[in-house]
Amino acid sequence: MSVFSIEVLLALLGLAIILIAAFLPALSHRTLAWTGIAGSVVALLLLCGASHAESSLPAFVAPYYSLDTLSLFYKGFALVITALVLWLIAESESTLSNYSLDGKIGELIGLPLIVCTGMMWMASAKDLVTVFVALELVTVAFYVLVAYTRKSALSLEAGVKYLILGAAATGVLVYGAAWVYGATGSLSFDGIAAAVKNPAVNKSVLLFGIAFLLAGLGFKVAAAPFHMWVPDVYQGASTPVTTFLSVGSKASGFIVLTRVIDALLTDGSRVASEVTNLLLISAAITVLLGSLPAIFQTSVKRLLAYSSISHAGFLLLALASRSSARFDISSGGVVAFYLATYLPMTVLAFFVLCVLRRHGIGDSLDDLKGLGRRSPLLALLLTIAMASLAGLPLTAGFLGKMLVFVAAVDHGYWGVIGCAIIGAAAGFYYYFKVILAIYTTEGATEEPLKVSTASKGIAVALAVVIVALGINPKPLQKVLSSSAGAPVALGK
Amino acid sequence: MSPLEIVIFLPIVAALAIWLGAPARLTSITAALINLLIVGGIALGFDASKLGAGEFANVSSRVVLENPAISFAVGIDGMSLILALLTTLVTFAAVWQIFAEKDSVFHIASLLISAGALGAFLSTDVFFIYAFHELALIPTFLMIALHGHGDKETRRAVAWKITVYLGIGSLVLLAGLAALVLNLSEGPVLTFDLTALAHKSATIPAATQEWIFFVLLLGFGTLVSLFPMHSWAAPAYATAPTSVAMLHAGVLKKFGLYGLLRIALPLLPLGAQAQWVQNALLVMLLGNILVMGLVTIHQDRLDDMLANSSVMHMGYIFLGIAAGTELALKGAVVLMFAHGISIALSFALCGRMRNQLGTLEFSKLGGLATHAPFLTVVFAFAAFASIGLPGLANFAGEIMVFMGTFDAKLWSPEKLGALQWTTILSLWGVVISAVYMLRAYRKIFFGTAASGLYMKDPAFSQRIPLVLLAAVLLIVGCCPGLLIDLIKTAWTAGKVAGL
Numbered sequence: 001m002s003v004f005s006i007e008v009l010l011a012l013l014g015l016a017i018i019l020i021a022a023f024l025p026a027l028s029h030r031t032l033a034w035t036g037i038a039g040s041v042v043a044l045l046l047l048c049g050a051s052h053a054e055s056s057l058p059a060f061v062a063p064y065y066s067l068d069t070l071s072l073f074y075k076g077f078a079l080v081i082t083a084l085v086l087w088l089i090a091e092s093e094s095t096l097s098n099y100s101l102d103g104k105i106g107e108l109i110g111l112p113l114i115v116c117t118g119m120m121w122m123a124s125a126k127d128l129v130t131v132f133v134a135l136e137l138v139t140v141a142f143y144v145l146v147a148y149t150r151k152s153a154l155s156l157e158a159g160v161k162y163l164i165l166g167a168a169a170t171g172v173l174v175y176g177a178a179w180v181y182g183a184t185g186s187l188s189f190d191g192i193a194a195a196v197k198n199p200a201v202n203k204s205v206l207l208f209g210i211a212f213l214l215a216g217l218g219f220k221v222a223a224a225p226f227h228m229w230v231p232d233v234y235q236g237a238s239t240p241v242t243t244f245l246s247v248g249s250k251a252s253g254f255i256v257l258t259r260v261i262d263a264l265l266t267d268g269s270r271v272a273s274e275v276t277n278l279l280l281i282s283a284a285i286t287v288l289l290g291s292l293p294a295i296f297q298t299s300v301k302r303l304l305a306y307s308s309i310s311h312a313g314f315l316l317l318a319l320a321s322r323s324s325a326r327f328d329i330s331s332g333g334v335v336a337f338y339l340a341t342y343l344p345m346t347v348l349a350f351f352v353l354c355v356l357r358r359h360g361i362g363d364s365l366d367d368l369k370g371l372g373r374r375s376p377l378l379a380l381l382l383t384i385a386m387a388s389l390a391g392l393p394l395t396a397g398f399l400g401k402m403l404v405f406v407a408a409v410d411h412g413y414w415g416v417i418g419c420a421i422i423g424a425a426a427g428f429y430y431y432f433k434v435i436l437a438i439y440t441t442e443g444a445t446e447e448p449l450k451v452s453t454a455s456k457g458i459a460v461a462l463a464v465v466i467v468a469l470g471i472n473p474k475p476l477q478k479v480l481s482s483s484a485g486a487p488v489a490l491g492k
Numbered sequence: 493m494s495p496l497e498i499v500i501f502l503p504i505v506a507a508l509a510i511w512l513g514a515p516a517r518l519t520s521i522t523a524a525l526i527n528l529l530i531v532g533g534i535a536l537g538f539d540a541s542k543l544g545a546g547e548f549a550n551v552s553s554r555v556v557l558e559n560p561a562i563s564f565a566v567g568i569d570g571m572s573l574i575l576a577l578l579t580t581l582v583t584f585a586a587v588w589q590i591f592a593e594k595d596s597v598f599h600i601a602s603l604l605i606s607a608g609a610l611g612a613f614l615s616t617d618v619f620f621i622y623a624f625h626e627l628a629l630i631p632t633f634l635m636i637a638l639h640g641h642g643d644k645e646t647r648r649a650v651a652w653k654i655t656v657y658l659g660i661g662s663l664v665l666l667a668g669l670a671a672l673v674l675n676l677s678e679g680p681v682l683t684f685d686l687t688a689l690a691h692k693s694a695t696i697p698a699a700t701q702e703w704i705f706f707v708l709l710l711g712f713g714t715l716v717s718l719f720p721m722h723s724w725a726a727p728a729y730a731t732a733p734t735s736v737a738m739l740h741a742g743v744l745k746k747f748g749l750y751g752l753l754r755i756a757l758p759l760l761p762l763g764a765q766a767q768w769v770q771n772a773l774l775v776m777l778l779g780n781i782l783v784m785g786l787v788t789i790h791q792d793r794l795d796d797m798l799a800n801s802s803v804m805h806m807g808y809i810f811l812g813i814a815a816g817t818e819l820a821l822k823g824a825v826v827l828m829f830a831h832g833i834s835i836a837l838s839f840a841l842c843g844r845m846r847n848q849l850g851t852l853e854f855s856k857l858g859g860l861a862t863h864a865p866f867l868t869v870v871f872a873f874a875a876f877a878s879i880g881l882p883g884l885a886n887f888a889g890e891i892m893v894f895m896g897t898f899d900a901k902l903w904s905p906e907k908l909g910a911l912q913w914t915t916i917l918s919l920w921g922v923v924i925s926a927v928y929m930l931r932a933y934r935k936i937f938f939g940t941a942a943s944g945l946y947m948k949d950p951a952f953s954q955r956i957p958l959v960l961l962a963a964v965l966l967i968v969g970c971c972p973g974l975l976i977d978l979i980k981t982a983w984t985a986g987k988v989a990g991l
Contacts, residue, residue, distance in 0.1 A: 326679040328559055376511075387630060393623030402619075402666065406560070406682065409670040421663040428659035429652065435630065436637050436648075471564070472556050 002056045003067060003075070006046050007120045013039045014113030021106020029097065032109045033090035039113065040083040047075055065124045073336050073479050074123035074255045077343065081248045082116040084347045084458075088240035091455055092354040096238055099149035108148050112244060115141045119252040127188035128177040128213075131256050135173070135220070138252055139166050142245065146237045158236025165219065165229045173216025179209025193263040196271055207274055210264060214278060217260065220253030222312045224286040231293075234305035239357060242301065243350040246308045251339045254315055258332040261319050272322075279320035284416045287313030287423035294430045301363045303430055304349060307389060310423050311342060314404050317416055321407035334403045336479040341388070341396035341469055344462040348385040351459055352378050355451055368437040375449040377456065379438045384463045388470070390431035391424055396469035494552035495534065496566040496614050499527050499576070500624075503583070503607035507600045516596035520587040520603055527610070528580040535577055540570050540978055546690055546758065548572075548616055556619075560673075560682035567616045570979030571825050575613040575743075575750055578829045579606060581964060582742040582836045585957035586735040589840050597639070601631035602735045609743045613750060618669055619684040621754070625715075625747045626662060629655065632732070632740055640731040641795075641846065650731045657724035658715060665711025669755075671704045676759060689759055698762040705763025708756040709773065716748030717803045718810060719779030729799035734843025741802045742836035746828045749809050753821065757813065764816060773814045774914045780807030782917065785924035794852040795842050797932055801878060802835045804921065811918055812893040815911060820896025826975050827889025830968060834877040834886055837961040841871050845936075848947045854932065859941030866949040868937045873962040875929040877969070880922050885965045888972035894919070 017032055050056070054067050089096065089108060097103045118137030125131045143166065147159020181187050183206035184195030195201050219226040234242045264275045290310030297303040318334040352371075353363050355378060361367045372379040388395035401424065408417050451459075469476065493501075506523035510516045534550065543549055548567025556562045568576065583606040590598045604627065611624025637651035673682060675696055676689040683689065710721070717725035725745070729737045757764050764770075784804040791797040809831070812824025844867070846852055861868040877884035897915040908916075950958075968975060 327674075327677070327682045328680040329682065380511075383630070392629065393626040398623065398626075402670070403560075405666055406670045406674065409667055410674050417667055421660065421667065424663050425656060425660045428655055432630075432633055432652075432655055435634065436651075439634060439638055474555075474557060477558055 001046060001050050002058060003047060003050050003052070003072075003124075004057050004061050004065065006043050006050060007117045010039065010043050010120070011114050011117040014110045014117070016110075017113065018107055018110035021104065021109065025104070029093050029105055029109065030090050032106065033086050033093070036086045036109055036113055037083045037090075040079045040086070040116065044076060044079040044083075047072070047079065064126050064130050066126050067124065069478060070255070070258070070332060070336060071123040073340075074251065075120040077251055077336075077340065078116050078119035078123065078248060081244065081251070081343055081347070082112050084343075084462075085112050085240050085244045085248070087455070087458060088243055088347070088351060088354050091351065092238070092240060092358055095354075095357050096149060096240075099151045099155065099238070101150050105148070107144065108238075108241075111141045111145055115145075115244070115248065119248055122252045123255050125256065125259065126190070128180070129187055131259075132170075132174060132177065135252070135256070136170065138249065139170065139220075142166070142241075142249060145241045145244065146233060148241070149238045152236070152238075154236035155238065156236075158233040161229050161236075162233045169216050169219035169226065171216075172212050172219075176209050176212025176214070176216055179205060180213055181209075183209055189259050189263040192260075193266040193269075196264055196266065196269040199270070201270075203270055207271060210271065210275060211278070213260065214257075214275075214282075217253055217257050218282060221250050221257060221315070222286075222309050223282050223316055224289045224309070224313070225282075227286065227289065227309045227312070230309055231302050231305045234308070235299060235302045239301070239350050239354045239363075242305075243347055246304070246350075247339075247343050247346050250308065250312065251343075254319075254335055254339060257319060258335055262332060265322050276320050276322070279316055280413060280416050283313050283316035283320055284419040285313075286310070286316060287416075287419050291423035291426040291430070295426055297430070298364050298366075300349075300353060300365060300368065300434060303365075303434070304346070307427070307430070308346070310427065311338075311389075313423065314338065314401060314420065317408050317413070317420060318404045320416075321404075321411050321413065327410070329403070329407065331407060333479045334400075334407055337403060337473075337476050338400035340476055340479070341400045341466075344465045344469075345385045345388040345395075345397055348381055348459060348462045348466070349389065351455075351462075352382045352385075355449060355455075359449055365433065365437045368434065369440045369442070370445060371437075371449075372439040373441060373446050375451070377460075378449060378451065381459050381463045382438055383435050384466055386431040386434050388466045390427045394467065394470045396466045396473070398470060399473050494550060494566065495530050496550055496568065497552065499530050499580075500566070500607060500611045500614060502527055503603040503610070507603040507607070510596050510600050510603075516599040517587075517590070520590075520599040521584070523603065524580065524584040524587050524606070527606075528584050531573075531576045531580045534568065535573055535978070538568070538570075538573055538978060543569055546687060548687075551616070558681070560684065561688075562619045562684050563617055564615070564620055565617045565685065566614045568614060571750070571753060572613045573978055574825055574829050574975055575746060576610060578746070578832045579609045579613065579743045581961070582738055582832060585836060585840060585961050586738040586742075588957040589738075589843070589954070590735050591954065595639070597635070598733060598735055601635045602739055604628065604631045605736065605739045605744060609739070609747065612747050616686050617684050618673060618686060618689070618755060621751065622662070622666065622669060625744070628740075628744055629658060629662075632728075632736060632744075635736045636728060636732045639733050641733070642731055647731050650727045654724045654728040657721070661711055661714025661721065664707060664714065665751075668704060668707035668711050671707065672755070672759065675700060675704065686755070686759075693759045693761070696760070696762075698766065701760040701763035702766040702769055703763075705756055705760040705766070706769055706772070708760075709752065709769070712748035712751045712756065713776070714748070715751075716745055716806050716810075717780075718748075718806065719776050719783060719803075722780065722784065722803050722806075725803045726796065726799040729802060729839070730793070730795040734839055734846075737799075737839040737843070738836040741799070741839060742832040745802070745806070746832060749806075749813070749824070749828055752813055753824070757816070757821075764813075770814060771910060773810060774910055777807040777810035777814065778914055778917060780804055780810065781921040782924075785921050789924060789928045791928070792854050794845065794854065794857075794932060794936065797928060798835070798838045798842055801925065801928065802831070804925070805831050805835075805878070807921065808890055808893055808918065811914065812889075812896060814914070815893065815897040815899070815902065817896045817899040817902065819899065820893050822976055822979050823889050823892025823894075823896055825889075825979055826968075826972060827886065827893060829975060830877065830885030830889050830965065833961050833964050833968075834874050834884075837870070837874040837958065837965070838878065840958060840961070841867065841874060844950065845947065849945050851945070854935040857936045857945060858939040859937070860947055861937040862941065864947050864949045866955065867947070870958045870962050871933065871937065873965055875933050877965045879925045879929050883966070883969045885968035885972070888969060888976075890922070892976075
């Protein structure tokens with residue numbers, strides 16, 4: 001079975017779930033969600049077992065479809081986050097159906113699988129057209145997901161905002177792609193990489209296109225100044241969807257950015273300094289505009305939204321630090337590594353919010369008070385997640401941050417490093433604020449929180465992953481190497 | 493697992509066990525005692541003469557990442573052994589004296605801080621040296637914010653201050669360390685291993701060494717409360733629960749100094765020798781000794797005074813680092829140990845008084861000697877050691893530092909350099925210490941007792957940690973060779989500034 005057919009089957013599974021939910025209302029949502037989880041886990045196993053040679057692909061996609069280490073990594077990443085989001089949906093099923101229009105959440109369970117297909121496809125994109133189609137598959141499904149819990153006014157507001165801004169961003173992206181095509185005569189990344197070295201190409205036209213292209217992608221990854229939508233949408237969407245946006249959507253934006261930047265910054269590129277400067281400026285203001293407002297947030301969900309912006313800034317800094325001349329570490333690899341560490345900690349933090357929500361507790365900092373008494377386990381898990389988000393050593397979050405720092409220092413981007421230090425130090429403040437709230441006991445109830453054993457197991461596993469990756473990140477070694485962008489040699 | 497790995501992970505395992513419900517006091521004391529015995533055993537069998545320059549004993553290494561090359565590598569030389577001894581001694585005393593607080597979090601926090609310090613001192617990989625130190629940040633923050641002294645607003649403010657200060661300090665340090673490994677790795681693999689980094693250190697141009705050294709000095713300096721990045725320390729120690737204050741002021745704060753001695757000085761020798769770096773350091777350490785000394789005199793509460801004095805005394809250790817001669821550096825290490833023990837003892841006594849008397853203001857205290865002769869004697873040990881009285885450990889370290897700055901290679905009798913002038917000014921610090929320590933001693937223990945403030949000597953079992961620390965001060969003070977012989981080969985000629 002080729003990798004491509006796995007993606008097709010996954011999309012079919014998503015459609016099937018939506019249809020089953022519509023025509024067999026007796027089937028419980030939990031069953032459907034766990035079917036989806038099983039589907040993505042099976043897909044993950046198939047992905048590991050499938051042939052990774054490009055010759056195994058059907059002839060009609062092969063020219064537009066790459067299978068290097070990075071794309072395989074992001075495919076696996078998409079499957080993992082989809083399974084975890086479905087788990088969160090199953091976990092907060094009662095809340096979600098309360099807020100959906102007809103008390104049913106069939107689409108909410110089916111659509112993530114379709115999003116996943118889009119993300120997997122995007123990981124393999126070799127040209128801007130494929131990127132556009134895959135991106136739309138993801139984004140349009142997200143419009144539905146964000147607005148799905150319509151009885152909540154916030155969710156509706158978030159849906160509208162996301163729809164309008166998302167559509168505008170897509171327009172900008174396509175407009176930019178058109179200009180790039182006009183300048184280079186090519187839509188494929190390889191073609192663009194060849195054209196940026198060619199002195200015959202009109203540089204101003206090319207740069208004009210690149211600026212729009214980067215702006216469109218910047219919206220997807222929540223890079224400043226295109227980050228305004230993030231806090232409102234993250235806060236308004238239901239927590240599982242927020243998780244998906246914050247991890248899945250961001251990761252798929254970054255795989256595309258990685259490819260685009262790789263092409264634009266090839267050796268001998270004539271636009272290298274302009275693109276690098278754009279990225280550096282954007283990275284600096286993203287880190288600052290993410291972390292400084294986060295200091296003042298009282299809603300944990302909004303706080304995590306700002307934190308997600310700030311993390312995007314670190315990732316942009318990694319992308320701007322082109323692969324070092326002396327050391328065998330690729331910037332795309334650092335981004336992938338960072339995202340892999342970002343996944344478990346974000347999911348874990350949102351999981352705790354889901355559990356609280358199910359108990360009728362809100363997501364403000366005050367609502368976390370007494371968590372240390374009500375559920376010592378959840379308190380510890382959230383502490384680990386926050387420590388990792390803050391980038392404390394011996395958690396996964398630190399390694400990612402350290403690699404970004406190392407890459408940036410290697411290029412001597414001291415101004416941006418200064419901004420990153422300010423951002424990370426602010427991070428100590430706002431993440432620790434959450435930890436402090438957890439262990440504050442004054443004025444809190446002591447009624448214990450109920451969590452199913454299976455969910456406890458998954459949550460503990462995520463925490464173990466955070467600590468294990470922080471101490472022994474060897475499993476992620478492969479994506480770091482600069483050969484990660486090259487096709488996988490033989491079989492798997 | 494090698495014994496050193498056990499030493500690092502035992503406190504973490506014990507903390508987990510307590511969290512899961514094991515008896516807090518028994519578990520933490522057992523773990524601390526086992527650690528003390530293991531490290532003591534290693535120290536007895538340690539033969540400094542067998543180690544070459546830059547070599548470590550009891551090494552073991554596990555590869556964590558191949559590229560960049562990071563391994564969980566542990567090993568000891570004289571300096572790390574001394575600091576491990578300090579850590580285990582203070583940990584044992586700190587968990588033993590947790591009496592009043594039944595809450596197990598005090599034990600968990602103390603054990604985690606101890607594990608962080610041990611991990612930092614025993615690792616030989618820059619990554620883990622840095623990483624373990626940060627491990628201690630969360631427990632310190634939580635303990636001050638939730639269980640500190642004073643009202644809620646104050647202790648929260650203090651907790652934020654220490655967290656943000658140390659956070660920024662360690663991020664600056666991280667940038668400096670990144671620059672260090674980037675410049676000293678030979679490529680194509682980036683390495684964090686101390687021994688591998690040392691290979692290339694001789695080939696780095698002086699200008700590069702200077703700025704990296706300076707960044708490291710700022711980063712490490714913030715963690716040691718080097719003037720003017722010191723203002724987090726005094727309120728934090730005055731507010732922190734006793735065991736946390738003992739461990740942080742006594743042990744964890746030494747990490748910054750350890751880092752300078754372990755990483756910055758040997759790997760960037762030209763940076764340490766640069767005149768402008770030297771001068772900057774001398775100005776800053778004089779700030780510690782003289783400015784903070786005067787600030788300390790001004791305090792009217794025992795906890796504030798001790799907290800400020802601990803900031804002040806860091807200046808002497810920095811003086812040893814600034815001198816860079818073998819004698820001064822060895823003195824700095826001895827002084828790190830001695831200061832750690834004496835400040836931990838002081839905070840233990842201070843905590844006991846706070847619990848029983850309810851106030852630490854000098855104006856309200858007095859005449860405790862009549863009812864508490866034991867405490868009077870032990871406090872004398874701590875106070876006199878802190879002043880630098882001969883026969884107690886601090887004196888040995890301080891005199892070595894002072895003499896070291898007058899090394900024949902550093903000056904000629906015709907002309908005193910900046911370093912020698914600094915030493916002469918620093919000597920006034922000893923006088924300042926004597927003023928505030930003796931005044932505090934007189935006000936607390938002699939004179940007429942204030943009405944209602946009455947304190948008895950502790951029961952026998954509670955005297956154990958106090959006697960232990962006081963005995964160490966005396967033993968090391970009388971036979972400093974016990975420690976100095978351990979660090980025989982910690983540095984080699986020519987690698988260190990001025991040698």
